[in-house]
Amino acid sequence: xxGDRPLLSGRPSSELSNERxxxxxxxxxxxxxxxxxxxxxxxxxxxxxxxxVWAVIxxxxxxxxxxxxxxxxxxxxxxxxxxxxxxxxxxxxxxMGPTSLSLTRSFMQFQNGAPxxxxxxxxxxxxxxxxxxSSSSLITDSAAGATAFSCGSKSYNGAISVTxxxxxxxxxxxxxxxxxxxxxxxxxxxxxDATPACFAxxxxxxxxxxxxxxxxxxxxxxxxxxxxxxxxxxxxxxxNSTEDSCRADNxxxxxxxxxxxxxxxxxxxxxxxxxxxxxLDFPMLGLFADTDIPYEIxxxxxxxxxxxxxxxxxVALTALSEATRDSEKGFFLMIEGSRIDHAGHHNDPAxxxxxxxxxxxxxxxxxxxxxxxxxxxxxxxxxxxxxxxxATARQLHASYPEYVWFPGxxxxxxxxxxxxxxxxxxxxxxxxxDDAKATFIRDSISSxxxxxxxxxxxxxxxxxxxxxxxxxxxxxxxxxxxTGWSTHGHxxxxxxxxxxxxxxxxxxxxxxxxxxxxxxxxxxxxxxxxSVTKELREKGKELKVLDANGTEVSWMGKIPEEGERLDGxxxxxxxxxxxxxxxxxxxxxCDCGH
Numbered sequence: 001x002x003g004d005r006p007l008l009s010g011r012p013s014s015e016l017s018n019e020r021x022x023x024x025x026x027x028x029x030x031x032x033x034x035x036x037x038x039x040x041x042x043x044x045x046x047x048x049x050x051x052x053v054w055a056v057i058x059x060x061x062x063x064x065x066x067x068x069x070x071x072x073x074x075x076x077x078x079x080x081x082x083x084x085x086x087x088x089x090x091x092x093x094x095x096m097g098p099t100s101l102s103l104t105r106s107f108m109q110f111q112n113g114a115p116x117x118x119x120x121x122x123x124x125x126x127x128x129x130x131x132x133x134s135s136s137s138l139i140t141d142s143a144a145g146a147t148a149f150s151c152g153s154k155s156y157n158g159a160i161s162v163t164x165x166x167x168x169x170x171x172x173x174x175x176x177x178x179x180x181x182x183x184x185x186x187x188x189x190x191x192x193d194a195t196p197a198c199f200a201x202x203x204x205x206x207x208x209x210x211x212x213x214x215x216x217x218x219x220x221x222x223x224x225x226x227x228x229x230x231x232x233x234x235x236x237x238x239x240n241s242t243e244d245s246c247r248a249d250n251x252x253x254x255x256x257x258x259x260x261x262x263x264x265x266x267x268x269x270x271x272x273x274x275x276x277x278x279x280l281d282f283p284m285l286g287l288f289a290d291t292d293i294p295y296e297i298x299x300x301x302x303x304x305x306x307x308x309x310x311x312x313x314x315v316a317l318t319a320l321s322e323a324t325r326d327s328e329k330g331f332f333l334m335i336e337g338s339r340i341d342h343a344g345h346h347n348d349p350a351x352x353x354x355x356x357x358x359x360x361x362x363x364x365x366x367x368x369x370x371x372x373x374x375x376x377x378x379x380x381x382x383x384x385x386x387x388x389x390x391a392t393a394r395q396l397h398a399s400y401p402e403y404v405w406f407p408g409x410x411x412x413x414x415x416x417x418x419x420x421x422x423x424x425x426x427x428x429x430x431x432x433x434d435d436a437k438a439t440f441i442r443d444s445i446s447s448x449x450x451x452x453x454x455x456x457x458x459x460x461x462x463x464x465x466x467x468x469x470x471x472x473x474x475x476x477x478x479x480x481x482x483t484g485w486s487t488h489g490h491x492x493x494x495x496x497x498x499x500x501x502x503x504x505x506x507x508x509x510x511x512x513x514x515x516x517x518x519x520x521x522x523x524x525x526x527x528x529x530x531s532v533t534k535e536l537r538e539k540g541k542e543l544k545v546l547d548a549n550g551t552e553v554s555w556m557g558k559i560p561e562e563g564e565r566l567d568g569x570x571x572x573x574x575x576x577x578x579x580x581x582x583x584x585x586x587x588x589x590c591d592c593g594h
Contacts, residue, residue, distance in 0.1 A: 087330035087377030088525055089317070089366050090149070092195055093359050094142060095341025097386025097493045103349065103483065104356040106392065110407040121364045122381070127505060128497040130514045132385045135164050139492045142341065143206040145384025145514060146198035152518030152529065158560065160194065160203045160212065166559050168202040168540060170532025172521045173332055177225040179527045180329040182282075182320050185226055186312045188293045189338035190233025191216065195384065199334055200226045202536065208557040209236045210247050211545070217257040217285065220555060221539035222532070224260055227282050228319065230312040232289035234266060244290050248548035257285050271307045277318030284319070286312075295339055295416040297354040309337060310362040317369045330375050332525060335362060343416075344387025348474040349483040350413035350449075352390070363498075370500050378504040378524065382517055383495035389486025396479060409480040412450025417473035420448045424462075424469050437463045449477060
C-alpha cells in the first residue's frame, strides 16, 4: 500500500545520489553534459586534492602578507642592519619641548602675517616622542640625555659618556670613525659643553671642560675621532697665560690640535674662506666665540662676527659629502641647536622663539642637502629634555585667568635679556649714580626689549638688584606676552622626534625611551659600539693624566663624591624635604643644569 511505503523510498540510494550530485556539480562548473562513467571516483579524488592544495597555498600567502603588514605598522620592529654607503645626520634641539614649537609657530604666524594653518618646516616631519629620565632622576640633564643618544644607555646627571659605575661607554661617533665613516660636530654653545662632549669624550663630571677639550682633539685612549668641529668654547683651548682663556692650567690645546693635524680657524673671515665647504682641509677645528655663540636674536645683528647654525651646518655637510664622495663609507654628523636650552633657563621667550626659528632653518638646510645628495641618508632630530617648564599661558592676577597669549611683544624685541644684562653689568663698572643707572635702564628696555609701558617699580628693582637683571629683563617680556614658566631648570616632559624619512626611521615611530634613539643611530650605521667600549676600557685601565694642580688622576677625571654630582643624590622616587636647601649646594642663580 502506498501509505505503508517509506517517505523516501521513491528516491535513489545516498551513494547513487552523491555520485549524481557530483556529476551535476561538475557539469555546472565545466559547462559540459553530465557524464556518468567509471572514472567519476578518480576525478573526485584529484579534484578534492587540487582544492585542498590551493586552499593551503592561499592561506599561507594570506598569513605571510598579514605578518609583513603587521611588522610594517609596528614602530618597535627593527629592520636588519642596513648595508651600503650611507650618511646619518643627528640633530639635537637642546631644551626644546613641544610647547617651544607652539610658542614659535604662533610667533612666526604673527610676524609674517601668516594664517593659523601655517606650520614650521619641522612640524611636517614629526614621527614620535622620547621619554627623557636619567638613571639618577626623573628629570635629566644634557649630559645624561646625550649619553643616552651617544652610548644608547642610561647614566647619572652630569655623566659624559660614562656608566653609573664610572666606566667609559663607547659612542656611536667613535664607532662610526672606527668603521671608516667621517665624523663631525656642529653646535652653538661651547664645543666642550655636555651634548657635543658626549659623542667624543668621557669624563665623570661634565664640569671638566678643560679635559673635554683635550679629548676632543685626540688626547685620550682612542686618539682623534672627530674630523670636523664648529662651535664656541675657545677659552677652554687657550692657555691661562692668555687674556681670553678660562682654563685652570697653562696647556695650549689649540697647539695640541695643530700638532694632531687640525686646521684651526677662529673668526668669520676664516669661516668665509672655507668657500661653503669646498675649501675645507680635514681635520678641521673652528671655534668662533670665547664661550657660547650669541643668541640668534643678538647674533643676527653681528653676522659679520659669528656664523649662524644653518651656515655652519651647510658648510659641514658639503665638506663631509665631498670628502666621502669616493669612499665606501659616508659620514655621521651631529648638529645641535644648543641655545634653545639657555633661553629656557633664562625664561626668555624672545630669545626662545629666535633660537627655535634658527633651528628650523638649519633643519630645512639638512632636508635640502638630503634631497640633492646622491648617497643614501637620513636625518633624525630630537631633544635631550625640555627646559623651563614653558607654557603659552600665564595667570597674572588672582582672578580667573584670561585665555590669551600675545606674541606681539616678542616681535618688538631686538636683543635678548642676556645681552641687556651683559651691557648693564659692563656699564656698572663705571660706578654710575642711581639716577644714571635708571636712565641707562630705561634706554635698554625701550631699545632692547621694545617696551614702552615699563613701570617705575620695574626700573627701581633693576637699579636696586642688578645681580638678577637677566631674569628681571626676561620676566618683563614674559609678563607682557603672558608666557608662563615653571622653572629655571629642566622638566620631565616627553620631547618630540622628527625625521627626514619616516620609513627609514620606522623604529622611532611612536613613544620611546631616549636610549632607543641611541640604538637607532648605531643600527642605521651598522657600527659596533660594544667593541669601542671594550677598547676604551682596556686602553684606559691604567691611564693617568695630570689635573690643574699637577696631581695624577684618571684620564676621565675625578669621580664625583656625594653632593658633587649635578643631581646631588638619587631622586628617582624619594623626597627629602630639601627644597629650601638647594642654594647651599649650588649657589643662588646658578646655571648648573644646562
